[in-house]
Amino acid sequence: MARNLEPKCRQCRREREKLFLKGEKCFSSKCAFEHSSDRQDNTARDYPPGQHGQKSGARLSDYGVHLRAKQKIRRVYGVLEGQFRRTFKEAERRKGQTGENLLQLLEARLDSVAYRMGFGASRTEARQVVRHNGVLVNGKRVNIPSYTVRPGDVVALTEVARGHLRVKAALQAAESRGFPEWIAVDIKEGKGTFKAMPMRAELSPTLNEGLVIELYSK
Numbered sequence: 001m002a003r004n005l006e007p008k009c010r011q012c013r014r015e016r017e018k019l020f021l022k023g024e025k026c027f028s029s030k031c032a033f034e035h036s037s038d039r040q041d042n043t044a045r046d047y048p049p050g051q052h053g054q055k056s057g058a059r060l061s062d063y064g065v066h067l068r069a070k071q072k073i074r075r076v077y078g079v080l081e082g083q084f085r086r087t088f089k090e091a092e093r094r095k096g097q098t099g100e101n102l103l104q105l106l107e108a109r110l111d112s113v114a115y116r117m118g119f120g121a122s123r124t125e126a127r128q129v130v131r132h133n134g135v136l137v138n139g140k141r142v143n144i145p146s147y148t149v150r151p152g153d154v155v156a157l158t159e160v161a162r163g164h165l166r167v168k169a170a171l172q173a174a175e176s177r178g179f180p181e182w183i184a185v186d187i188k189e190g191k192g193t194f195k196a197m198p199m200r201a202e203l204s205p206t207l208n209e210g211l212v213i214e215l216y217s218k
Contacts, residue, residue, distance in 0.1 A: 063215075066214055066215035067215065069207075069208045069209075069212055069215070070211070070215055072206075072208075073102075073106070073209065076204075076207065077106045077109070078124060078127065087106060088102055088212070088216060090105060091104075091105055098209075100200045100209070102209050103198075103203050104197040104198060105148065107182075107197070107198050107203070108150070108194070108197065109145060109146055109148065110135065110144065110145055110149055111123055111126050111145035112126075113183070113192075114126040114129060114130055114155065115127075116174075116179065116180055116183055117155060117185050117192040118172075118173070118175065118179070118185065119157055119171070120166075120167070120170050125170065126170075127145045130143055130144070130145050132161075133158070134157060134158050134161030134164075134167075135156070135157060135158070135161070136155070136156045137153055137155055138153055138154055139154075149194045150194070151194060151195060152193070152195075153194050154191060154192070154193050154194075155194060156189070156191030157190035162190040172187075179192075180198065180202060181198075183195060
């Protein structure tokens with residue numbers, strides 16, 4: 001199964017923004033994006049990674065701006081190029097605004113829903129819980145991370161998954177930060193309900209889906 005093996009902190013530096021790809025570490029003082037262990041002044045490395053990262057201050061081309069917008073959304077949701085293109089085509093096919101449809105479909109992926117419910121400290125960890133048969137959808141085991149959860153679906157951890165220490169820690173951390181409005185979670189039972197597709201205003205304002213639409217329309 002294809003995966004993006006690029007280091008998570010490197011991806012954040014490429015987008016010059018914290019993408020919260022490593023779970024609780026991103027909320028701590030150990031965040032490599034904000035602090036560098038090899039610099040005495042402990043300042044943020046907000047330049048792109050690589051040998052010439054500090055010298056790449058040239059203005060991006062129009063295509064480069066659009067590409068970065070797409071790559072950022074891909075990295076936040078942890079999907080590969082082929083998966084992203086298929087999701088975009090489905091967003092175009094549906095009624096409504098393509099950009100909002102795109103983000104809603106990405107949020108409705110089972111791995112994203114499991115992450116939002118606190119079943120994993122990051123989307124990568126939540127995806128692993130799904131793949132290892134640790135999640136039930138309406139009482140049936142589903143181990144496909146890209147499975148589309150529908151409004152009203154109940155997503156729950158299996159009894160075995162609920163006993164894992166990492167899962168327990170992730171649930172507690174998620175509860176302390178609060179859950180999105182479009183889901184309802186029962187921490188004790190290790191389950192939640194996907195109440196509705198999120199509205200665009202409820203999602204990150206730093207994601208620019210409009211640029212993605214322009215990129216694919218060229």
